[in-house]
Amino acid sequence: MKTTYPESSHPNANREATPDVSRSSWSVFWRLLKLMRAYRSWMALGVLLSTLAAIAGIGLMGLSGWFLASMGLAGVAGVSMNYFVPAAIIRGAAIVRTAGRYAEKLINHDVTLRAMSTLRVELFARLLPLAPARTGFLGHAELFSRLRADVDRLEHAYLAVLLPILVAAIALPLVTVVLACFVWQVAALGVAMVLLVAVILPYALARRSAASSVAVVELEARLRTLTSDALLGAAELRLYGGEAIQAERIAALTEEHGRVRAQLDRLQAAGGALVGLAAQATTIATVLLGARALQQHHLAPAELSMIVLLALAQFDVLLTLPEAISQLGATLVSASRVFALIDAAPAVDDPAQGLPRPTRTDIRFHDVAMSYAPTDESGLDTAKRWALCGVDLDVPAGRRVAIVGPSGAGKSSLIGALLRFYPIQRGRIELGGQPLEAYAGDRVRDMIAVVEQRTHIFNGSLLDNLLVGRPDATAEQIHAAIRTAQLGAFVAGLPEGLNTWLGEAGVLLSGGEARRVSIARALLADRPILVLDEPTEGLDAATAHALLSALDSLMQGRTVILITHRLAGLAELVDERYTLRSGRVVREPIGEFSRA
Ligand code: ADP
Numbered sequence: 001m002k003t004t005y006p007e008s009s010h011p012n013a014n015r016e017a018t019p020d021v022s023r024s025s026w027s028v029f030w031r032l033l034k035l036m037r038a039y040r041s042w043m044a045l046g047v048l049l050s051t052l053a054a055i056a057g058i059g060l061m062g063l064s065g066w067f068l069a070s071m072g073l074a075g076v077a078g079v080s081m082n083y084f085v086p087a088a089i090i091r092g093a094a095i096v097r098t099a100g101r102y103a104e105k106l107i108n109h110d111v112t113l114r115a116m117s118t119l120r121v122e123l124f125a126r127l128l129p130l131a132p133a134r135t136g137f138l139g140h141a142e143l144f145s146r147l148r149a150d151v152d153r154l155e156h157a158y159l160a161v162l163l164p165i166l167v168a169a170i171a172l173p174l175v176t177v178v179l180a181c182f183v184w185q186v187a188a189l190g191v192a193m194v195l196l197v198a199v200i201l202p203y204a205l206a207r208r209s210a211a212s213s214v215a216v217v218e219l220e221a222r223l224r225t226l227t228s229d230a231l232l233g234a235a236e237l238r239l240y241g242g243e244a245i246q247a248e249r250i251a252a253l254t255e256e257h258g259r260v261r262a263q264l265d266r267l268q269a270a271g272g273a274l275v276g277l278a279a280q281a282t283t284i285a286t287v288l289l290g291a292r293a294l295q296q297h298h299l300a301p302a303e304l305s306m307i308v309l310l311a312l313a314q315f316d317v318l319l320t321l322p323e324a325i326s327q328l329g330a331t332l333v334s335a336s337r338v339f340a341l342i343d344a345a346p347a348v349d350d351p352a353q354g355l356p357r358p359t360r361t362d363i364r365f366h367d368v369a370m371s372y373a374p375t376d377e378s379g380l381d382t383a384k385r386w387a388l389c390g391v392d393l394d395v396p397a398g399r400r401v402a403i404v405g406p407s408g409a410g411k412s413s414l415i416g417a418l419l420r421f422y423p424i425q426r427g428r429i430e431l432g433g434q435p436l437e438a439y440a441g442d443r444v445r446d447m448i449a450v451v452e453q454r455t456h457i458f459n460g461s462l463l464d465n466l467l468v469g470r471p472d473a474t475a476e477q478i479h480a481a482i483r484t485a486q487l488g489a490f491v492a493g494l495p496e497g498l499n500t501w502l503g504e505a506g507v508l509l510s511g512g513e514a515r516r517v518s519i520a521r522a523l524l525a526d527r528p529i530l531v532l533d534e535p536t537e538g539l540d541a542a543t544a545h546a547l548l549s550a551l552d553s554l555m556q557g558r559t560v561i562l563i564t565h566r567l568a569g570l571a572e573l574v575d576e577r578y579t580l581r582s583g584r585v586v587r588e589p590i591g592e593f594s595r596a
Helices: 011-017 022-035 037-077 084-130 140-182 184-232 234-240 243-295 301-318 321-343 411-418 441-446 462-467 475-484 488-492 511-525 541-555
Strands: 363-371 386-395 400-404 426-431 448-451 529-533 559-564 576-581 584-588
Touching (some): 037 084, 084 140, 084 321, 140 184, 140 301, 184 234, 184 301, 234 243, 243 301, 386 400, 386 411, 411 529, 441 448, 462 475, 462 511, 475 488, 475 511
Parallel strands (some): 400 559, 448 529
Antiparallel strands (some): 363 386, 363 426
């Protein structure tokens, strides 16, 4: 049987990845520029320098044309002319053009890179409060895509679109005025051609490339997700022989991406060719119009070569525009994807004026119901499934309570609601006698340390991973935590002790070691409430038993909620036991396992 692997399991994933930009392209573009407003002085300087370089370049062409023709004509006529002044001006223009280009590139790229890095940091800061409720369905690869590729593409909006448009808007009227002083028909022709190349052609290109631009961004994001999924699941794919299917899917997407990219490239090339054609046609027409003006003695011979070269040079500033415009669609799609993240509201709102950190640590759930189904008016919540339905639970301060239930019973959901990661739809959770929603989420989480079944080990040293619990921990505190978590022998055996690199997702740690790192982290964090989520799950009996005394030390003096699907081995650690089944809690006798 042919195995298929879900490329994007959540129905919202693709809908999110393909925002509709057509309606609001301009508002997206302006919002993008507003994001960069902190850099407006530097941007203004960048535009000024670019314009100066462009004018110097155009002037250089015109003046050189006039100068060479004048020198030639003077030579033929055998008369002398003052060549010092024009030669000095030409040299000056050449220097301004070269230096201006250098400074302009430096400033414009610097300012966009700075703006993009600020945006990336801001975006990351906005992302954190969205986790885990609002980020879960997008997946890591998709989030990474938005933070990296989409933000990268945004620099295009200023560098390739706004900048050349502004430069053209300042420099071209000057050229038109100069041309009009000699032959007005040439100036009028120039204006018509500029309109064609800078307005009509880009508009037509933008219309034709709109669909491909959206598709290209979406395909790139899907490719990234698919590839990262294949890499993460490489072992499973090899095990079940799924490499060929995954490779086929990647190849098919790559091919489709290539096809859409080629469509965009063809449009871009056609745009470039049309600008070239317009430039050549303008040159020829200028020669003809200039020759007639020469015949009618409205133009001096040397001036003819000057206006021909001026007419040609004005296209220099327009050359990049069709390419920029054909990429504008993709830039705006990326911007919409970034803005969608910026605008996403956290799943749980913080109160405007949260209560201060509570002094008591008793926890009470009263008739709590919670569902992961969206509660907006989209109609998606009709078949709401309740993860918790009517939970009543009392955890007095300093008590150790076990919540036992089969997989899927709602144990993690209970903790998610307590940590204010997910909103509840009914009932009340109280912390220290006050409703949980009266505290800011961070204040609640400040009170609670969590030891999870699957601890995330960051790609850093053991020390980095411990300091996650408390960045300012002293050496004594770290060593005490290591001792209590029974990591001493493990650390002593590491080649570089605490500075040993643990690898991506802690690949160099065994399950039991990772669990101990998590216990040491929780010890360092030193919070009055402790949540243990299946702390011995997946460990062999000997390792699990060895962990018990570390867990017991961690529990000392704290209010504890231990969630597990099987209490065996952990029973001696707790005071009370509840059973959670299908989102409901039932109190059960402790029996012979009582800690006391
Ligand atoms: P347990 O921790 O006891 O295994 P959970 O609290 O994880 O149970 O799950 C309870 C129910 O909620 C299950 O039906 C599960 O499928 C669902 N669920 C859990 N997490 C999510 C989530 N992030 N989004 C949607 N449904 C979820």
